[in-house]
Amino acid sequence: MADEKNPAADNPYTQIHVVQSGDSLSKIAQKYYGDASLYTKIFEANRDVLSDPNKIKPGQKLRIP
Amino acid sequence: MKKSSLWVLAALTAVLIAGCQNQRAPAEQAVAAADSSLTSTRDMAMRYAPDQLQAVDTQLNSAKDKLAKGDYKGVLADIPAINSAINNLRDTATAKQQEVQAANDKAKDAWGPMSTDVPKMVDAIQSRVDILSKSHHLPKGVTKDTLAAAKSSVDSMKAVWNDASTAATAGDYSTAVSKGQTVKDQASQVMHSLGMTSS
Numbered sequence: 001m002a003d004e005k006n007p008a009a010d011n012p013y014t015q016i017h018v019v020q021s022g023d024s025l026s027k028i029a030q031k032y033y034g035d036a037s038l039y040t041k042i043f044e045a046n047r048d049v050l051s052d053p054n055k056i057k058p059g060q061k062l063r064i065p
Numbered sequence: 066m067k068k069s070s071l072w073v074l075a076a077l078t079a080v081l082i083a084g085c086q087n088q089r090a091p092a093e094q095a096v097a098a099a100d101s102s103l104t105s106t107r108d109m110a111m112r113y114a115p116d117q118l119q120a121v122d123t124q125l126n127s128a129k130d131k132l133a134k135g136d137y138k139g140v141l142a143d144i145p146a147i148n149s150a151i152n153n154l155r156d157t158a159t160a161k162q163q164e165v166q167a168a169n170d171k172a173k174d175a176w177g178p179m180s181t182d183v184p185k186m187v188d189a190i191q192s193r194v195d196i197l198s199k200s201h202h203l204p205k206g207v208t209k210d211t212l213a214a215a216k217s218s219v220d221s222m223k224a225v226w227n228d229a230s231t232a233a234t235a236g237d238y239s240t241a242v243s244k245g246q247t248v249k250d251q252a253s254q255v256m257h258s259l260g261m262t263s264s
Contacts, residue, residue, distance in 0.1 A: 007192060011188060013182075015261045031204065035199075
């Protein structure tokens, strides 16, 4: 049904998280997946806006697959 | 009995038989015409007005029985009502067909956006379910039962969506939209249960 490279990219039903001050991909993964180690899933889904998983900015809108 | 009386009786009998025979052809033609008229509308009537068709069939069969028994007068008396019933049946079936077609056209308009939206909803849910299945723990508000129910729902949603797509391919957009809406409603519930609303 979807693009296999980044299925979340053009899916309007993919959840969006607006980065807050103090956020990290690990914290965000903990929040949505219950497991911080799954931060790579969030990074992969946002390669178009993130070049480094350790560098996220408040206000950024990240897809949460 | 006097010879003259016998002649009168014979003459009267002949007139009676001739009168009956005079009605035979018109009765036969009337029944044949009604039968032909009903045949031309039967398929549509069977689909859109089956109960009414059954009633008209009963009326026409009754006339055919009378015809077989030689009750030509009875047949001719019944035919106007039968023809009227056949016309009413045709009108009812035609109106119903148009109503169904209009509903289907409206459903076709609704199917367009639905056919792109619903698969994406299901894809988003599938993605989340796949990731949560790898998680060592579950996020707040999501239990093992919730996740199991979501997995099961994805399977059933895909099955129902497949049915909806098949109906759409066949041109039955009313059924397609009805099934599609079922999937959409279920998907919304599952997304809510998994905490998939945006913050």
